[in-house]
Amino acid sequence: MKAELYAPYGRLGCDAPKVLFDRFIDRLNQTEMPDVVFLPGDLIGHGSVLNLRQPYSAHAYEEVMAIHRNISQAFATKLPSALLIPSLGNNDWLYHYQSPPEGNKTDYFSRLYDLWFAHQHLKPVDNATTFLNGGYYRMDVAPGLAVLALNTLVWNTNFKYHSVGNESEEQMTWLEQ
Numbered sequence: 001m002k003a004e005l006y007a008p009y010g011r012l013g014c015d016a017p018k019v020l021f022d023r024f025i026d027r028l029n030q031t032e033m034p035d036v037v038f039l040p041g042d043l044i045g046h047g048s049v050l051n052l053r054q055p056y057s058a059h060a061y062e063e064v065m066a067i068h069r070n071i072s073q074a075f076a077t078k079l080p081s082a083l084l085i086p087s088l089g090n091n092d093w094l095y096h097y098q099s100p101p102e103g104n105k106t107d108y109f110s111r112l113y114d115l116w117f118a119h120q121h122l123k124p125v126d127n128a129t130t131f132l133n134g135g136y137y138r139m140d141v142a143p144g145l146a147v148l149a150l151n152t153l154v155w156n157t158n159f160k161y162h163s164v165g166n167e168s169e170e171q172m173t174w175l176e177q
Helices: 018-030 058-078 102-117 129-134 167-176
Strands: 036-039 083-086 137-142 145-149
Touching: 018 058, 036 058, 058 102, 083 137, 083 145, 102 129, 129 137, 129 167
Parallel strands: 036 083
Antiparallel strands: 137 145
């Protein structure tokens, strides 16, 4: 299906194309450098992730991780002094609206942790424990100021919790502490 209207920077209701992201990063780099960038997740386009009826694909998984790597490298290269505070969205794992199951959790979260936090001067307070367990964390950004990044996907009605354990309860317990 071909669109009737040429829209190089995307359309309402569609995923943003790579060119829009590249222009955004370039523009930030050319103007005043931001101190902090909140990256709200849902970074992977809907066409790149699988639906639950499709079988696991190592190739598709590596494509998803390559997109995360490209985005992380763009921020590290073009905005090296900005503090990046990422959080997960509904399309940031291989399947729509799903966190990785126990068998993939360690690899996925550790790779994301390395991509997002390796180049940064601040790291999550808990030494990556909560991020590696469920994709959520706390970062102290200034004296008396902490930012919490939650993995709200585990509370979504499309989330199939039976495949990952009790992530939502663990995250809620952590949040209440």
